[in-house]
Amino acid sequence: MLLPAGELRDLALSLDIRCSCGRTTTPPFRAMLVDRPKLASVALGQIVIRIRCQACGQPPVRVALVMATEHAARAGDGRGPRPWEVVLVGD
Numbered sequence: 001m002l003l004p005a006g007e008l009r010d011l012a013l014s015l016d017i018r019c020s021c022g023r024t025t026t027p028p029f030r031a032m033l034v035d036r037p038k039l040a041s042v043a044l045g046q047i048v049i050r051i052r053c054q055a056c057g058q059p060p061v062r063v064a065l066v067m068a069t070e071h072a073a074r075a076g077d078g079r080g081p082r083p084w085e086v087v088l089v090g091d
Contacts, residue, residue, distance in 0.1 A: 005032070005043075005044055014026045017062075020058065020061045062087065
């Protein structure tokens, strides 16, 4: 969790963020760092702690680091192959 986000930029990783309100987002690290370059030096753990739902403003109930960005949107629906993932927050 102390790994800077910049180290993850070129690994095709995304965050699968799920909120109790039902909203799921999957921002890729590359896009996050283009939009907010200062995040490159911030530890992944600090990013996860600060994440809030774009719809309701609450912290997520689950954050997973997913490897296959093209499959990340299907991570929880059971229709496609599940990507490799490490759950950072949640059960």
